[in-house]
Amino acid sequence: MSGKSGGKKIQPQKNTAPLNVRPQAPQRPKISNPELKEAAAALRKENTPQNFNAVINQMMRGAFLAPAQIDMGKSQPKPDANGRVVLPKDTKITFSLLKGTDGKSFFTAFTDEEELKKWKGNPANQVMVLRFDDYARMLKGNDRVSGFILNPFGENLRFTSEMVDSLLRQRNEMMVRAKQAAADNAALQAAQIKPGDKVTIVEPTAYPDALVDPLCSVMEQYPSVAAAYLQIMVINDTSKSYLLVLDAPKDDELFKAVAAAARPYLVDSEKKMNMNITTSASPLGQQGMKGSDAFYIKGQGRIYDEDDEEDE
Numbered sequence: 001m002s003g004k005s006g007g008k009k010i011q012p013q014k015n016t017a018p019l020n021v022r023p024q025a026p027q028r029p030k031i032s033n034p035e036l037k038e039a040a041a042a043l044r045k046e047n048t049p050q051n052f053n054a055v056i057n058q059m060m061r062g063a064f065l066a067p068a069q070i071d072m073g074k075s076q077p078k079p080d081a082n083g084r085v086v087l088p089k090d091t092k093i094t095f096s097l098l099k100g101t102d103g104k105s106f107f108t109a110f111t112d113e114e115e116l117k118k119w120k121g122n123p124a125n126q127v128m129v130l131r132f133d134d135y136a137r138m139l140k141g142n143d144r145v146s147g148f149i150l151n152p153f154g155e156n157l158r159f160t161s162e163m164v165d166s167l168l169r170q171r172n173e174m175m176v177r178a179k180q181a182a183a184d185n186a187a188l189q190a191a192q193i194k195p196g197d198k199v200t201i202v203e204p205t206a207y208p209d210a211l212v213d214p215l216c217s218v219m220e221q222y223p224s225v226a227a228a229y230l231q232i233m234v235i236n237d238t239s240k241s242y243l244l245v246l247d248a249p250k251d252d253e254l255f256k257a258v259a260a261a262a263r264p265y266l267v268d269s270e271k272k273m274n275m276n277i278t279t280s281a282s283p284l285g286q287q288g289m290k291g292s293d294a295f296y297i298k299g300q301g302r303i304y305d306e307d308d309e310e311d312e
Helices: 034-045 049-059 132-139 161-187 209-219 252-268 283-289
Strands: 012-014 063-071 092-096 105-109 126-131 147-150 157-160 199-202 227-235 239-247 275-279
Touching: 034 049, 034 157, 063 105, 092 105, 105 132, 126 132, 132 147, 132 161, 147 161, 157 161, 199 283, 209 227, 209 239, 209 252, 227 283, 239 252, 239 283, 252 275, 275 283
Parallel strands: 105 147, 239 275
Antiparallel strands: 012 092, 063 092, 063 126, 147 157, 199 227, 227 239
């Protein structure tokens, strides 16, 4: 991951910055990344997966100084209400590059002013503030620049274009999973029942196969589930949702698996109903099982009713 920057020859790179990158004006931007510098120092001292991950986590959240020549042409930008300057469309940006002994050129990323001043031969008289996503956009499809170097005259950590692309994909995948988990939690929300609320629990006229079959498949993988009941719960005659009662000990992993199985139906169904989940040990669960037949029984799987039809 790390490497020497070699002879540090400088080569200009034009128009590689997205136009929505905004420089701080008019004074020099005050950027500081003490946690990142601490993590980078630890990584240089001991190259372990834990130290590497600490650097990545801080680096993907940080903001960095990038020396550049900014030619705004004839247009004179004005600060917006927040004091930021939006670059005119005809702006030309030339970033200073460092070329290593292997002949490869890299953008630079400085964690603070102290690190920037270490570049004695810096030809740029202006500075852009860039984040990880900015470097990723600048490197995408750019075969003239091989990545960026963090603090080239200090920790000298090199991030190649391939590494940047991989980190970006991993982060985006994590964001997708987080959004899905949020959707699962929303779909399987805890019942918000307040004192005085009128709660009515009724048996569905029929069990929707698209919901029940995936639930049964999940519960077959969890021997702790003795039975499962599905009801419709109405609060104050207005809020309507499914109520799933599991005759099983409370198990977060089981609940997550049930959430993942139920989500496609709850999201895509025209009824757009959420589903509350509880266990047979809770008062709500006991009320949900009362007078109801299980749609799933351990060892038997799904229990069918001869009169089953899609509920209206």
